[in-house]
Amino acid sequence: MTGAWWDDDDKLLGAIKIALEAADDVPANFVETGKASYAWHDIDADLAALTYDSASDLLAGAGTRADPATIRNLTFDASRLAIEIEIIGDVLHGQVVPPQAGEIEVRRADGPSRSLPISDVGYFTTAAPVGTFRLYCRTADDIVVQTNWITL
Amino acid sequence: MRDDPIVIALVARATEGEQVAWDEIVERFSPLVWSICRRFRLSDADAHDVGQNVWLRLVEYLPSLREPAALPGWLATTTRRECLRVQRISWQQEKQLAQPEIDLPADEETTQVDRWLIADERDSALRTAFAQLGKRCQALLAMLMRDPPEPYAKISTDLSIPVGSIGPSRARCLDQLRASPTVAALVGGAVITNGRGERHDRRMVGR
Numbered sequence: 001m002t003g004a005w006w007d008d009d010d011k012l013l014g015a016i017k018i019a020l021e022a023a024d025d026v027p028a029n030f031v032e033t034g035k036a037s038y039a040w041h042d043i044d045a046d047l048a049a050l051t052y053d054s055a056s057d058l059l060a061g062a063g064t065r066a067d068p069a070t071i072r073n074l075t076f077d078a079s080r081l082a083i084e085i086e087i088i089g090d091v092l093h094g095q096v097v098p099p100q101a102g103e104i105e106v107r108r109a110d111g112p113s114r115s116l117p118i119s120d121v122g123y124f125t126t127a128a129p130v131g132t133f134r135l136y137c138r139t140a141d142d143i144v145v146q147t148n149w150i151t152l
Numbered sequence: 153m154r155d156d157p158i159v160i161a162l163v164a165r166a167t168e169g170e171q172v173a174w175d176e177i178v179e180r181f182s183p184l185v186w187s188i189c190r191r192f193r194l195s196d197a198d199a200h201d202v203g204q205n206v207w208l209r210l211v212e213y214l215p216s217l218r219e220p221a222a223l224p225g226w227l228a229t230t231t232r233r234e235c236l237r238v239q240r241i242s243w244q245q246e247k248q249l250a251q252p253e254i255d256l257p258a259d260e261e262t263t264q265v266d267r268w269l270i271a272d273e274r275d276s277a278l279r280t281a282f283a284q285l286g287k288r289c290q291a292l293l294a295m296l297m298r299d300p301p302e303p304y305a306k307i308s309t310d311l312s313i314p315v316g317s318i319g320p321s322r323a324r325c326l327d328q329l330r331a332s333p334t335v336a337a338l339v340g341g342a343v344i345t346n347g348r349g350e351r352h353d354r355r356m357v358g359r
Contacts, residue, residue: 004339006330006335009322009326012329013293013296013322013326015278016278016293016297017297018275019274019275019276019278019279019282020282022183022187023275023279025183025186025190027186027196030182030200030203031179033200033203033204033207034182034203034204034207035175035178037178037210037211038166038174038175040208041169041214047212109204131201132201132208148209148212149212151201151205151237
């Protein structure tokens with residue numbers, strides 16, 4: 001860089017102007033949404049982390065971007081449980097591994113949650129959620145895990 | 153790379169459940185997240201989605217953030233990725249299958265993110281320092297920053313100071329700002345901590 005921005009009065013004033021404008025540009029609701037995210041803090045559940053996403057494969061491969069939205073597979077792993085989901089069109093199919101019954105909640109970042117039963121063989125299904133969401137799962141044996149946030 | 157003690161303290165408090173600390177983190181870094189969205193030319197709605205996802209991920213990531221000083225870098229990188237994701241979706245929706253802007257190679261990505269971080273750190277230090285100035289200095293500098301510039305006669309009337317004092321006052325206010333701890337830590341790091349060998353390497357980058 002040529003000349004330090006803090007040595008010269010004009011440059012310093014210019015830098016202050018830029019700094020103040022950068023903060024003024026940020027819409028108030030953008031900041032408020034960020035603050036509201038903290039409501040998700042400290043939920044007592046193990047995190048099932050995203051370990052596989054078919055969309056990443058697509059992005060890595062050349063020439064495969066034609067129809068990436070049709071089918072998508074994601075896997076989330078926690079220590080005692082994995083959740084696999086497959087999105088086909090507008091429908092989400094899910095499988096809990098090892099297979100077991102329970103209840104799963106689709107928790108949307110900016111909308112209502114909804115609960116679904118997990119069948120005895122660990123299967124659940126629902127309409128593919130819109131926007132950012134996570135799955136919160138409680139098995140019949142009281143294993144509680146939740147996935148990372150995902151956006152389809 | 154970042155070693156702002158205030159940020160480190162905020163991260164610790166937010167991890168322990170203090171909403172106030174979280175709010176401060178969001179306020180401190182929203183301009184960084186927002187400016188990155190702007191660089192990607194996202195619409196307001198898309199930028200809003202990106203912001204929400206970035207903060208949600210941070211809430212999730214906070215407990216495992218072992219090196220709080222890495223927070224700004226994590227935020228910039230995560231925001232950048234989210235912007236790319238949102239961009240990709242809108243391209244797909246518009247069926248613009250012509251290859252869009254290709255993502256940068258990793259080393260250039262690091263350089264790009266570093267540039268944003270340096271600018272953000274500077275902006276934040278200047279905002280903090282400006283907020284700590286006396287009201288008269290703030291008012292004077294605010295008038296001097298206007299575009300187009302205010303005539304000295306108007307500044308003189310509005311702030312009740314003689315025209316001849318405006319120049320010297322401006323110099324004095326800017327010196328006060330330079331002397332504030334945040335700005336001094338940022339620009340003087342090389343000199344101040346020289347010999348203790350902690351901060352000055354990175355500070356040289358900004359020169």
